[in-house]
Amino acid sequence: MSDYLDPHNEELLKDFFAEAYQQVELMEQNLLVLEQDPGNSEAVDEIFRAAHTLKGGAGTVQMEELAEFTHTLEDALDEIRSGTVKVSSEIVDLLLSSLDVIKAMLGAREAGDVYREDVSALVERLKALQGAGAHPPAEPPVSGKNVGSSRKGAPSRGKAASTGGGSLSEEEIRELFEAAPSRHTLYRVQVTFDESNVMNTVGGIQGFALLKDLGAVLRTDPPFEKLYEDEFFPVVVYYVASSLSEEEIRSRIVFPSDVAKDVKVERVSLPGEGEAERERVGEPEGVEEEAESGGGEVVPVPAGEEEGPLPELPKKAPAAPVREKSVATSILRVDSGRVDALLNLVSEAVINKATFNQISVQFGETFTQFQTLQSLFGEKLRGLMEVIPELARMMVEQDVSEKQVRRMLQEQYGDLFEMFDPVEASFKGILNKYREATQQLNRITGEMQEAVMRIRMVPISQIFARFPRLVRDLSRSLKKKINLIIEGQETELDKSVIEDLLDPLIHCVRNSVDHGIESPGERKKAGKPEEGTIILRARNEGNLIVIEIIDDGRGIDVEAVRKRAVERGLIHPNKILSQVEAFNLIFEPGFSTARSVTDLSGRGVGLDVVKRQIEKLNGSISVWSEQGKGTRFTIKLPLTLAIIQGLLVQVGTERYAIPITSVVDCHRIRPSDIRYIDGYEVFDVREEVVSLLRLNRLFKIPTDEEKEYFFVVIVGSGERKMGIVVDGILGEEDVVIKPLKDHFVNTPGIAGANITGEGTVSLIIDVPQLLELGLKEEREARKKRDTSIL
Numbered sequence: 061m062s063d064y065l066d067p068h069n070e071e072l073l074k075d076f077f078a079e080a081y082q083q084v085e086l087m088e089q090n091l092l093v094l095e096q097d098p099g100n101s102e103a104v105d106e107i108f109r110a111a112h113t114l115k116g117g118a119g120t121v122q123m124e125e126l127a128e129f130t131h132t133l134e135d136a137l138d139e140i141r142s143g144t145v146k147v148s149s150e151i152v153d154l155l156l157s158s159l160d161v162i163k164a165m166l167g168a169r170e171a172g173d174v175y176r177e178d179v180s181a182l183v184e185r186l187k188a189l190q191g192a193g194a195h196p197p198a199e200p201p202v203s204g205k206n207v208g209s210s211r212k213g214a215p216s217r218g219k220a221a222s223t224g225g226g227s228l229s230e231e232e233i234r235e236l237f238e239a240a241p242s243r244h245t246l247y248r249v250q251v252t253f254d255e256s257n258v259m260n261t262v263g264g265i266q267g268f269a270l271l272k273d274l275g276a277v278l279r280t281d282p283p284f285e286k287l288y289e290d291e292f293f294p295v296v297v298y299y300v301a302s303s304l305s306e307e308e309i310r311s312r313i314v315f316p317s318d319v320a321k322d323v324k325v326e327r328v329s330l331p332g333e334g335e336a337e338r339e340r341v342g343e344p345e346g347v348e349e350e351a352e353s354g355g356g357e358v359v360p361v362p363a364g365e366e367e368g369p370l371p372e373l374p375k376k377a378p379a380a381p382v383r384e385k386s387v388a389t390s391i392l393r394v395d396s397g398r399v400d401a402l403l404n405l406v407s408e409a410v411i412n413k414a415t416f417n418q419i420s421v422q423f424g425e426t427f428t429q430f431q432t433l434q435s436l437f438g439e440k441l442r443g444l445m446e447v448i449p450e451l452a453r454m455m456v457e458q459d460v461s462e463k464q465v466r467r468m469l470q471e472q473y474g475d476l477f478e479m480f481d482p483v484e485a486s487f488k489g490i491l492n493k494y495r496e497a498t499q500q501l502n503r504i505t506g507e508m509q510e511a512v513m514r515i516r517m518v519p520i521s522q523i524f525a526r527f528p529r530l531v532r533d534l535s536r537s538l539k540k541k542i543n544l545i546i547e548g549q550e551t552e553l554d555k556s557v558i559e560d561l562l563d564p565l566i567h568c569v570r571n572s573v574d575h576g577i578e579s580p581g582e583r584k585k586a587g588k589p590e591e592g593t594i595i596l597r598a599r600n601e602g603n604l605i606v607i608e609i610i611d612d613g614r615g616i617d618v619e620a621v622r623k624r625a626v627e628r629g630l631i632h633p634n635k636i637l638s639q640v641e642a643f644n645l646i647f648e649p650g651f652s653t654a655r656s657v658t659d660l661s662g663r664g665v666g667l668d669v670v671k672r673q674i675e676k677l678n679g680s681i682s683v684w685s686e687q688g689k690g691t692r693f694t695i696k697l698p699l700t701l702a703i704i705q706g707l708l709v710q711v712g713t714e715r716y717a718i719p720i721t722s723v724v725d726c727h728r729i730r731p732s733d734i735r736y737i738d739g740y741e742v743f744d745v746r747e748e749v750v751s752l753l754r755l756n757r758l759f760k761i762p763t764d765e766e767k768e769y770f771f772v773v774i775v776g777s778g779e780r781k782m783g784i785v786v787d788g789i790l791g792e793e794d795v796v797i798k799p800l801k802d803h804f805v806n807t808p809g810i811a812g813a814n815i816t817g818e819g820t821v822s823l824i825i826d827v828p829q830l831l832e833l834g835l836k837e838e839r840e841a842r843k844k845r846d847t848s849i850l
Contacts, residue, residue: 076121080166083110083117084159085525091155092528098147107155108137114162119262122269125175126165127262129183133158136189145189154185156529236278237330240301244275245327247309249298252322263319264296274312275302299328394515402511408504415497419490426486437479444473509703509794513554517699520598520605521549523562527569527596534573541580541591542573548598553605553699557677561607561697564670564681568609568693569594571667576613576691586688588612601696603705604721609693616685618642643683647671675828678704678719678811706795706814708822709773710788711755712763715822717795717814722827724774724781726789731770743772743783750774754785758809758833763787775827782831797824809833 087110090103097103111134118127133155139145161179168175228236240246249271253263264280264287271277279299280287287296302309310325451468454460524546535542553561577583577592584590595610621642625631630648637645649668674681679697698704698721706717707726727745734741734752741752752772756763764787772783797812811826 073121076117077166077170079117080114081163083114084162084166086110088156088159088529089525091152091159092532094147095149095152095532101141104137104141104147108134108141111137116262120265120269122266123165123169126162126169129158129165129179130162132183132186133162136186139189151189154182154189157182158186233328233330236299236301236328239278241276241303244301244303245306246278247275247300247302247306248324248326248328249300249309249313250295250324250326251298251315251320252295253293254318254321255292255294257318260292264293266319267296267298267315270313270315271298271300274304274309275300393518398511398514402508402515405504405508405511409501409508412497412501412504415493415500419494419497422486422490422493426483426490429486430480430483433479433483437476440473440476440479444469444476447472513699513703516555517552518555518558519549520551520553520558520561520607523558523565524549524596524598526562527565530566530569531573531594534570535577538574539579540573540577542577543591543593545593545595546597547595551598551600551605553697557605557697557699560673560677564673564695565596565607565609567667567670568695569596572609572611572613572691572693576611576615578614582614600699603699605697605699607695607697609695610690612690615687615689615691616643616646616683617687621645639685643685646683647681678721678827704795704797706793706824707773708790708793708816709755709771709784709786710790711759711786712761714759714761715790715816715820716755716786716825717793717822718773718775718784718825719795719811719827720792722775724776726774727772727783728769729772730768731766745774745783748781750781750783752783752785753830753833756785756787775825775830780831784825784830795822795824 087107090106090110094100094103094107111130115127115130115134118124118130136145136155140147140151145151161175161177161182164177165175236246249267251263251267253260253267257263264282268277268280268284268287277298277300281297281299282293287293300309304312306325306327310323313323313325315323447469451460451465455462455465527546528544531542531544572594577594578586578588580590583592593612595608597608597610599606618637618639622631622637625637625642625645625648626633630645631637647667647670671681674695674697677697679695681693681695683691683693685691698719705720707720707723709716709718725745727743729743734743736742737749741754742749743752744750754765755761756765767787771786771789773786773789774781774783776782793816795814797814809826809830810823811829812824814822814824816822
């Protein structure tokens, strides 16, 4: 328990940051709700509770600047909650700005630093809300955990509680001595706290954290559970076991002047110790009786636990990660039911393991039996070989009949034919058990894989929840009216996917806000409502997740796209663009139709980044638009990147895995089916010409190109397709993606590696990169051809 309260404990800090960001996000969401519905009291209560929780947590981990600022914010929220201050757009702006400061404070602390920007102006504006009412309502008496807020200098926001008038019995004192580490002295530390301190409700926790440095805190009065509630206790008694002397304890207990008024340290003696013992330690008479005052439950500390000084927080974190990913990668909140299901499967796997161990023993015993019989069989067989000549001589010289010879052989060697029957029966029984255990293992492994995947699955609401604030701020800066509708936020996908999905979605939504939705005046002229609509939608389609960003804005002007593409030299002036081709041009690097460069657009940076990022996730992005009616971006992603379905192919002696989500279809063709256009190979598929790429040439693998037939795997990413020529198709298989390291990382066209059931390694094809390589080869071939003509 004491470790949990250590403000420098890394696990505690991780939990705090995760909880803190969750509370900030909760406040932000409810503030946006409150802006739309100023009378929503539930939203106000949620905001206040989140701020109160954040303040308490910050105080626990000694982040004073965050606790004080959040305390000021909480006071302002209390005025809103009491009805003294009415919610307006300006109030919401002020509170959102406060949340931005809180985020910055959290980010600085997470990076091992302290936020030092001047926030006095913002604090004054928040305090001004507290004086907005001429006669603030008197604070009602409160009790329990969920209590109200008070202004600075006013009585405590929690009730003043006594320290408990009971006294410790002799048995309780003995229990404390038994719980204390060996050669430690038991002290009674009584702290009187200052009620005027704005953080008076966490004074008891601060005292606990301070005393933990000096020894083991065995008991508190009031009980520790009460200290952690939002109540002010004027006097708190701590029972501390320490190896330090009484003078050292006194000198090292230093509270800020506004936290504690008085600190008393006294040694506690075992019941029955004489006056001489008390005089030896220099204690006045009556200490024993005084030490027995108080109450509460014993906080156990393991015997022999060493208490040392707390390490200092580093000024700079060794490698401070980006805020969004640092929390996301370290903490994963999982439904306990999913963990229980996984534990149940693990128990089944343990039972299955025992079955295999038993089968292994039985196989060993059967093999030993087989070796014994084999030795016996060999001896009898040698005897048979030796007796056959003698029997033949007897048949010739002694006129022994064939019938007699047969009878003699049957009597001596007839069991040779049945000698291995017991081993065969035993082996068949074990083999049946082995097959059953293997089937059971396959079932458990499959279900365990699904269970682990379910644990890694998180709702997409984790990132969707950030967009109401983003759209609100962008629409206000652009002076547009936009209504954001979020659908399917309960849709789940793998955590590894969701971590890299935020930036592409932000680019798409910003594009819809800036380029898509018109100004209120333009919309009114076009006969549309002044308020534009953006829909952010997610849904499942098989083993894919589909995300759509839809707006009812101006749409994509194909002619404007064509002109811009001609200006940038992307297409020939005489080329006639189809709608789909025009839409795909907006994903080209540096492409933009914006008339001027602003903070949001015009630099041609965004959608090309989105496309690359989505393709890195083995996904695809497409766009469809209708001029004057709106635009729809569609992103398709696999549910997980850890285990995928792959198509295994053979190229020479090498094997490769192609993600099944990128495979369109497969064909077996003859060399005569391949033809040449402009110097590169193509193949006709259902009246469509598909370029061919030979993996053996790309990866320089020796193979026979003069075969009777080849296999072609048609792969696609977005609107592009290409045929990959391979020697053989081995079938589908679950592919566990293992990242490559060292010099393999930059190998174009390779996404990772997989270990097959045979123990061999197969590389995983990166289809988007492969398509880029194919296009590059086409350009180079065309360039060589043009050079040779010249």
